[in-house]
């Protein structure tokens with residue numbers, strides 16, 4: 568059995584219920600190797616990355632789990648995504664997620680396109696009815712598409728997996744955790760990926776190799 572790597576969670580620094588340390592502890596108990604804390608940001612609160620980093624420093628030095636500060640750029644005009652991604656990185660965010668065009672929220676049209684064209688972005692979360700062209704560009708720019716464990720966002724998972732497989736884009740399974748019960752085990756992540764139509768032979772690539780690759784490229788692993 569593999570160890571979970573979850574690159575998309577929310578703490579009390581945006582709309583999550585848990586302190587970073589509680590996310591870390593619960594993830595550790597569920598068998599995670601690493602978890603990124605990617606609170607929602609726009610231009611008004613991107614400096615909350617600094618608060619996450621302060622929280623993370625204590626945990627990552629003392630516990631047997633890698634906690635990674637990040638940010639999820641959320642509901643901003645598509646044209647400013649690159650600027651905010653850069654800003655979040657400068658403030659110390661190591662994983663940049665973009666809140667994609669989910670089926671269940673009025674995300675601004677063009678968000679997926681802007682995200683896949685921004686090399687500072689690591690994961691396009693819940694990209695809904697992503698097009699083949701967007702998925703192709705994501706692949707070119709080394710941006711991973713998310714299979715979401717979150718209710719609502721997960722309605723698009725089948726389409727996301729099908730489109731990614733057709734163009735060879737890379738996938739990850741993330742939870743978008745907001746509450747304690749949202750974190751999942753490796754086995755549950757496998758079931759969610761299979762339920763989205765991912766072939767069994769792709770499971771290890773998507774659940775283990777892809778997130779490991781992202782973190783190795785950044786020198787975190």
Ligand SMILES: [Zn+2]
Pocket residue numbers: 639665666667692693743
């Ligand atoms: Zn999101």
Ligand SMILES: [Zn+2]
Pocket residue numbers: 575576577639692743
């Ligand atoms: Zn999220």
